[in-house]
Amino acid sequence: MSRKLKNNIVIVCEGTETEYHYLKELKSIVEERQPERFSDIRIIPTPEELNVCVKRNQVTQKRSLKGSSKAGRYYTQEEELLEDYERYKQQPTRYVREAQLYLADGSYAEAWAVYDFDNFPDHANARALADEDEHLHIAFSSVSFEEWLLLHFELNRTAFQKSVCKEAKKDIRCGTGKHANDCKGSTCVGGRLRAQNFLPDYDKCGDNLFTTLESRLEHARIGSAWTRTLHPAADIWLQNPYTDFDRLVNHLLGYPIDYKWVACGEIISTVLTQVSVDNGNLFNVGGCLFVLDVTVYDKQFNNIESNIIRILPGEFCHFDKGDYISFSQNGESVVIVPLHS
Structure with missing residues (x-):
């Protein structure tokens, strides 16, 4: 048909x-x-x-x-x-x-x-x-899917073992301290969400999760791209943490533009030039003027400031605060770069 x-x-x-x-x-x-x-x-x-x-x-x-x-x-x-x-x-x-x-x-x-x-x-x-x-x-x-929820709040490298810890097929609600076998978020993602007070009442069958977390959606989109850089050589299903949800x-x-993580020191091509980031500096290593709207984030990906940056070839701009910066790459993606190795 x-x-x-x-x-x-x-x-x-x-x-x-x-x-x-x-x-x-x-x-x-x-x-x-x-x-x-x-x-x-x-x-x-x-x-x-x-x-x-x-x-x-x-x-x-x-x-x-x-x-x-x-x-x-x-x-x-x-x-x-x-x-x-x-x-x-x-x-x-x-x-x-x-x-x-x-x-x-x-x-x-x-x-x-x-x-x-x-x-x-x-x-x-x-x-x-x-x-x-x-x-x-x-x-x-x-x-588990809870990785996506956790990324609304933090970049956590823990290779969790399960979504929630269970006894007799029932969630023991780790992170609340109500069960003797509470892993406190060390083993299950649900426990981490509760223990850190990110989603203290988290329930796998709960409602309104998207609405509750929508204000932090950009954090999760950035964090999801980050998980895909942690173990790129392994088969996707063997990477942990990982999500492309x-x-x-x-x-x-x-949303027409995705986020893309780039390592410190890596050359990033833009429409007219090439740049790299290292030791708090954004270098113009190409042959044309670099003009872009750059956003600066702290460790929790809170937006510190956004500025139009202009850098001549061979020069650099130093960022004295912040942990990450982002800018558009050829209108196709938003590049996220750590300011320091």
Whole structure:
């Protein structure tokens, strides 16, 4: 079937907890503020769809024990061939595959799969499948979606082990001091959010997370780009911390420019010249005048000041305060550079 020209998007999540609630809220905000942006934003699975899926799979499993050759189903999509279901049923590939099926049947023009590391066995195949279609994307967080939430507040290098610590499959609410095994945010990201009083009442099924954190969204966008520079040689699913969830948020809200981290001393090309940053200095190492709007941040990425900087070739501008600066690179991205190594 040929793809219909639609301005719509389907987002397949691995469940109905934090990501689902966050995206459901964001969907409502996009529809309210930019009603013309998408003709439809569908987030899968709803709690009802998940419940139906669980019951259906239980029935299917019983049938398979009796030798049934009926093809398997995902949350809402079904494979025509049993061999295809066997090929794609592993997590997280099944989420990418379901998103792909919505593109294949022409229902949606764009599809995303949203999932975490979760010790899933099939990350490499999920990535390979997503690469087959330019309209199919992944929004991934490691170790969990809570990494994205934490980046609204700090750049934390801890390789957390889980989203929240649990006992008998129930969140023990680390960071509140109410459980003997409280990790105080050393093991789980949820504990860090609570222990540092960033989100003291954090709950995986809580509402209004986007609205609560919107004033700090720029921090999270900057921080997400930062996580992608920490272990660039490793496969994405083995990097921790890591998230590219910001790319989905940027797309839904229509932000045309992304953030990009550059190391101290690295040459940065702009429209007319080249610059580098080191030891608190912004050097013009190219052959033309450097004129850019530069923003200075402190360690917590609070905006200290913004100025139009003009630097002749071979000269530099010294920043006596701040820890990071940012400026636009050719109108395509915002470069973030530490002022000191």
